[in-house]
Amino acid sequence: MIIYSRNRRLRTNATIRSLVQETVLTTNDLVMPIFVMEGSNTQEPIPSMPGIYRRTLDLTVKECQELYRMGVKAVNLYMKVSENLKDNKGTESWNNNGLMQTTIKAIKDAVPGMIVIPDVALDPYSIYGHDGIITNGKVDNDATNDALVKMSLSHAEAGADILAPSDMMDGRVAAIRTGLEEGGFTDVGILSYAAKYASSFYGPFRSALDSAPKENADIPKDKKTYQMDFHNSREAMDEVLKDVAEGADIIMIKPGMPYLDIVAKVREAIDLPIAVYNVSGEYAMLKAAAQNGWLDNDKAIIESLTCIKRAGADMIFTYAAKEAAILLNQ
Ligand SMILES: NCC(=O)CCC(=O)O
Numbered sequence: 036m037i038i039y040s041r042n043r044r045l046r047t048n049a050t051i052r053s054l055v056q057e058t059v060l061t062t063n064d065l066v067m068p069i070f071v072m073e074g075s076n077t078q079e080p081i082p083s084m085p086g087i088y089r090r091t092l093d094l095t096v097k098e099c100q101e102l103y104r105m106g107v108k109a110v111n112l113y114m115k116v117s118e119n120l121k122d123n124k125g126t127e128s129w130n131n132n133g134l135m136q137t138t139i140k141a142i143k144d145a146v147p148g149m150i151v152i153p154d155v156a157l158d159p160y161s162i163y164g165h166d167g168i169i170t171n172g173k174v175d176n177d178a179t180n181d182a183l184v185k186m187s188l189s190h191a192e193a194g195a196d197i198l199a200p201s202d203m204m205d206g207r208v209a210a211i212r213t214g215l216e217e218g219g220f221t222d223v224g225i226l227s228y229a230a231k232y233a234s235s236f237y238g239p240f241r242s243a244l245d246s247a248p249k250e251n252a253d254i255p256k257d258k259k260t261y262q263m264d265f266h267n268s269r270e271a272m273d274e275v276l277k278d279v280a281e282g283a284d285i286i287m288i289k290p291g292m293p294y295l296d297i298v299a300k301v302r303e304a305i306d307l308p309i310a311v312y313n314v315s316g317e318y319a320m321l322k323a324a325a326q327n328g329w330l331d332n333d334k335a336i337i338e339s340l341t342c343i344k345r346a347g348a349d350m351i352f353t354y355a356a357k358e359a360a361i362l363l364n365q
């Protein structure tokens with residue numbers, strides 16, 4: 036039988052396969068999320084995220100030095116805020132001497148080339164565990180935006196390279212951009228969580244920071260009044276285009292693996308860089324299966340991250356960044 040077009044010809048050996056490879060994952064694509072806590076010389080494992088720790092600032096700086104040497108040159112920062120510093124407005128989030136601000140300065144001092152991307156959202160600072168200020172039992176969009184601007188300016192003041200608002204309030208990219216321009220921080224970027232879905236895949240992250248919405252009949256029990264409904268796709272495009280128009284530099288889509296249809300669709304529609312968040316639940320699933328011997332950990336990590344890039348991501352926020360860097364450097 037004559038088959039003129041045989042796809043298998045270009046799969047004959049590894050060298051031919053590498054010649055025709057369309058997507059190549061590198062350490063330049065990776066952003067490592069980092070959890071920081073008060074104290075010194077201590078690290079606490081996060082049980083639902085094997086291999087991931089909350090660390091005190093001194094150990095965080097060491098970790099950043101190690102990541103940078105391995106080629107992971109961007110970190111995304113999250114603080115574990117003590118209960119006595121929390122309030123409804125998240126006041127601690129714009130304390131210029133707060134843990135976040137001190138951490139940003141310490142990392143930029145020790146590893147000046149590291150791109151520092153602090154999370155901008157109130158939930159770790161909120162007594163209610165919401166990303167917004169509660170007014171009359173509801174998440175108050177515009178009051179929250181005012182707080183996010185103060186928080187953003189204090190992160191910029193501390194030396195942050197790129198701010199990552201993850202709250203999903205309407206209009207906050209424009210508000211933060213205006214604040215940065217007026218404050219003289221014209222080179223500070225905004226990586227906007229433009230299409231962030233209300234997802235059950237954030238569970239392990241919330242246990243890491245103890246930042247889940249609190250059980251309280253007077254406040255919304257979940258984040259569905261601001262994060263997106265996972266039944267929707269067109270709405271993601273509307274969210275993305277608004278943030279582009281408001282002055283975002285990079286657009287985030289989150290979660291990652293179950294949402295790659297959204298990534299591919301947004302990739303077709305915009306030319307700004309796209310970040311994708313391979314979230315805690317995705318990491319936990321892979322680790323649980325690997326620990327049971329049901330998946331090959333290393334192969335599954337490289338495959339998932341490469342497929343996220345293939346869908347259209349320019350950068351990937353992933354708890355597997357360090358492990359992936361070790362594998363990619365081999
Ligand atoms: N703003 C950061 C997150 O909500 C992270 C969620 C996750 O990794 O599950």
Ligand SMILES: [Mg+2]
Pocket residue numbers: 203204205206229274277278
């Ligand atoms: Mg929006």
